[in-house]
Amino acid sequence: MNEGRFQFAPPSATNTSLKVLSALAFFCLAASASAHTGEGGANGFLAGVLHPLTGFDHLLAMVAVGIWGATLGKPLVWALPVAFPMLMVVGGVLGIAGVPLPFIESGIATSVVVLGLAIATAWRAPVPIALAIVAAFGVFHGYAHGAELPSAASPSAYVAGFVLCTGALHLTGVAIGTLKRLPKGEHALRACGGLIAAAGVWIFAGMPGVA
């Protein structure tokens, strides 16, 4: 039937994971680009993109949400990355309105610890509980983003930047979560979770040695 057509063998999970990890390694090694900085809308977009990336706490929490979702499987693999931005909006609204919300930084650090521990212990949380946990933490992260929004050079570009970056970090986490299909992959993920939780404790303690 298909004579004359190219036949591609479907890539194995191992191949895909290796490719994803190689891509991530290259992204980590890339030097920062400084072209056209400070140009209105582009600056706002970049500021939005950089906000989750430059905050170690945001970065780890977003990636952890993706990894945890991937380890929990369907439907949470997509429900967690969908629920997070939705609830982040609630925090963002509070931040924009200037409503004081106590313990923001502690809440964000706690999110890193809890999500890290959930991955490390391979906690198979029931769907409503997993959603509630991620939703609660989404409010804290959204507040931190939203508080900076009114002062952004181009608010719409800033919002688009941080929402897209947050989503991309979730997807990165989901990609890392595909490691579980590899032999020993589950152990690697649990170790990853342990490191995230440890980093969360370090952030909670005020990042001694750095800050």
Place this chain on the structure above:
Amino acid sequence: MSPRLLKRLSTLAICLLCCSPVWAHGGLVGMKAVWDGALHILTSPLSLAALVGASAVLAGIRERLIFALSFAAASSAGAAFLISSYLPAYATPAIIAAVGLIGVGAWRPSESFAFAIAAFAGLAGGLAAELNSPSVPTIAGVFLAEFIILAGVLTAYFDFASMQKLIGVLPIARRVLGSWVAAIGLLMTTLALQVGKQ
């Protein structure tokens, strides 16, 4: 050098000598307003969010409706400037948020409702492009950009949907994209309301 190669090189040399001078971008001068209109859509984050939201909601609609829906969206985007001064600032992001939320819910609209969604998403895209008394070629640029992108994405969805590996992924991608669009729309609505209060 063989006679055949010599003949070919001579022909090439004659052709190169005969060609007229090139005026790079000369033809684009008259088209500038069209590109300007298209770029307003492509460089405005909210216009793009409206397009992505419309794509997430309308993807998977009957193939015969793709061009009609894209036409509806593009027409309302082109006509948006007519009513832009009558609408409050929060209207645009609120429409985008509503479209995004429909995407999150993975709600499959009926044919008539799909046209309403396409028209509203196009309107939001056109309003977010912030064109003040645009010229006809600029409106044409807005129309073309909106029509080509939406029709292209919706058509491509059919190709992707036929791939076995993507069958499970595409509905999830639509929800995820919908959540991003809804988040952008809701945050911008809040900001517009907050600014309006002040």
